[in-house]
Amino acid sequence: MSILGYGSEPHAPFAVDPAESRGRRFVEASSPTRTPFQRDRDRIIHSTAFRRLKHKTQVFVYHEDDHFRTRLTHTIEVAQIARALARALRLNEDLAEALALAHDLGHTPFGHTGEDALDACLAGFGGFDHNAQSLRIVTELEHRYAEFDGLNLAWETLEGLVKHNGPLTDAAGTPIGRYAGHELPWGLRAYPLIGELKLDTYASAEAQCAAVADDIAYDAHDIDDGLRAGLFTIADLRDVPLIGGFLEVIEAKYPGLDEHRTINEITRRLITAMVEDVIGFAIANFERIGPRSSDEVRAAGQTIVTFSPAMTAVDAGIKGFLFPKMYRHPQVVRVRRDAARVVSDLYERYFAHPDMMPAEWHEGLAAGDDFALARRVADYIAGMTDRFAIREHQRWFDDTPELR
Numbered sequence: 001m002s003i004l005g006y007g008s009e010p011h012a013p014f015a016v017d018p019a020e021s022r023g024r025r026f027v028e029a030s031s032p033t034r035t036p037f038q039r040d041r042d043r044i045i046h047s048t049a050f051r052r053l054k055h056k057t058q059v060f061v062y063h064e065d066d067h068f069r070t071r072l073t074h075t076i077e078v079a080q081i082a083r084a085l086a087r088a089l090r091l092n093e094d095l096a097e098a099l100a101l102a103h104d105l106g107h108t109p110f111g112h113t114g115e116d117a118l119d120a121c122l123a124g125f126g127g128f129d130h131n132a133q134s135l136r137i138v139t140e141l142e143h144r145y146a147e148f149d150g151l152n153l154a155w156e157t158l159e160g161l162v163k164h165n166g167p168l169t170d171a172a173g174t175p176i177g178r179y180a181g182h183e184l185p186w187g188l189r190a191y192p193l194i195g196e197l198k199l200d201t202y203a204s205a206e207a208q209c210a211a212v213a214d215d216i217a218y219d220a221h222d223i224d225d226g227l228r229a230g231l232f233t234i235a236d237l238r239d240v241p242l243i244g245g246f247l248e249v250i251e252a253k254y255p256g257l258d259e260h261r262t263i264n265e266i267t268r269r270l271i272t273a274m275v276e277d278v279i280g281f282a283i284a285n286f287e288r289i290g291p292r293s294s295d296e297v298r299a300a301g302q303t304i305v306t307f308s309p310a311m312t313a314v315d316a317g318i319k320g321f322l323f324p325k326m327y328r329h330p331q332v333v334r335v336r337r338d339a340a341r342v343v344s345d346l347y348e349r350y351f352a353h354p355d356m357m358p359a360e361w362h363e364g365l366a367a368g369d370d371f372a373l374a375r376r377v378a379d380y381i382a383g384m385t386d387r388f389a390i391r392e393h394q395r396w397f398d399d400t401p402e403l404r
Contacts, residue, residue, distance in 0.1 A: 014296065100210040106130040114389075126374075128378055167202060250265045
C-alpha cells in the first residue's frame with residue numbers, strides 16, 4: 001500500500017492551514033519563527049500541568065515500577081503516533097502533536113480511578129470530567145503569562161481538545177454521545193466562549209489523528225505493561241484477535257526468543273498494523289467524501305480518520321481481553337479502591353477545612369458559597385500528582401493505604 005504524503009509533499013487541501021487560524025481569545029502578535037500550532041505545542045510542553053504528568057498514573061501507581069507507563073510516557077507515545085498519521089495523510093503535524101500532548105492534561109492523580117472518585121464527590125456540584133478539566137487548565141488554571149490566565153491557545157487547538165472524540169451536542173445544543181441525557185460537564189459550560197467551538201460538528205482531521213492515536217497507544221502499551229506486571233501471560237494472548245496471529249509468526253521466525261523481546265515484537269507489530277489500517281481507511285474515506293477544506297471535514301457527519309470495521313473489531317477484542325485480565329484484576333482493583341479513598345478523603349477534608357489548602361487556593365472564596373468551594377477543591381486535587389496526593393493524605397490522616 002502506498003502511503004499518501006509520507007515525505008515532503010504539501011499539505012492536503014483538507015488540512016488545517018495555520019495561516020488561516022481563527023486566532024486566540026486574547027490577541028497576540030504573531031511569531032516570526034513559529035506557526036500558531038508550533039507555539040501551542042511549545043506552550044503545552046512548558047506548562048506545569050504537562051510536567052506533572054510524569055508522576056500521574058496510567059494504570060499502576062507511580063512507585064510500583066520504573067518501567068510502567070505514566071501519563072507522561074503515554075502522552076509522548078500518543079504524540080509520536082499522531083504525528084506519523086498526520087504526516088502520512090498530509091495533515092498539519094504540529095496541530096496533531098499539540099493536541100496529543102494536551103489530551104491528558106486534565107487527568108487526576110491515580111488515573112480514571114481518581115477521576116471517578118472526584119466525580120462522585122462533586123455529584124451535587126457539576127461533577128468532574130477530565131476532558132473538561134483539560135480545557136480549564138489551558139484556559140484558566142495555568143498562571144504563566146502576565147497578560148492572561150491559561151495558555152491562550154489557538155481556536156483550532158481548543159476545538160480539537162474539546163471535540164477530538166466527536167461532537168458533544170446536536171445542532172439544537174442537546175448533549176449527545178457520552179453526555180446524552182445529562183448536562184455537559186461544568187468545566188466546559190464554565191468556559192465563556194464554549195459556544196464558539198461549535199460543539200455540534202466534528203473536529204479537524206488532525207484532532208481525529210490524536211484521538212485514534214490514543215486508542216492505538218492504549219491497546220499496545222497496556223498489553224506491554226500487563227505482561228510485564230505478570231497480570232497475564234503471553235500464552236493468554238493466543239486467542240486475542242490479531243495478537244494471537246502475531247505470536248504464531250514470532251514463534252515460528254524466532255524459536256526460543258526470550259520473553260522481553262517477544263513482548264516488544266508483539267507490541268511493535270500491533271502498533272504498525274493499527275497505524276497502517278488507519279492510514280489506509282482514512283485515505284479511502286477522504287477519497288469517498290472528497291472534503292476540500294478543514295471545515296468540510298468538520299461538516300462530514302462522521303469520523304474520517306479512524307479504524308476500518310475489521311480493525312474496530314480487533315480493537316474491541318483487545319479491550320475485551322484487557323478489561324477482566326488487567327483493569328479488573330484483583331491486584332489492580334484493590335489498589336484502585338485504596339486510591340479512590342485517598343482522593344475522597346482529601347476532598348472531604350479540604351471542603352470542611354479550606355484553609356488546609358495553600359492560601360492561593362482558599363483565599364477570595366465567599367463564605368457559604370459551597371459550589372465555588374467544591375470547584376476550587378476539585379481543581380486543587382485534580383492538579384496533584386500521585387505521590388503528592390499520597391503525601392497530603394499522610395499529612396492529614398493516620399491510615400494512608402500503601403498503594404502497591
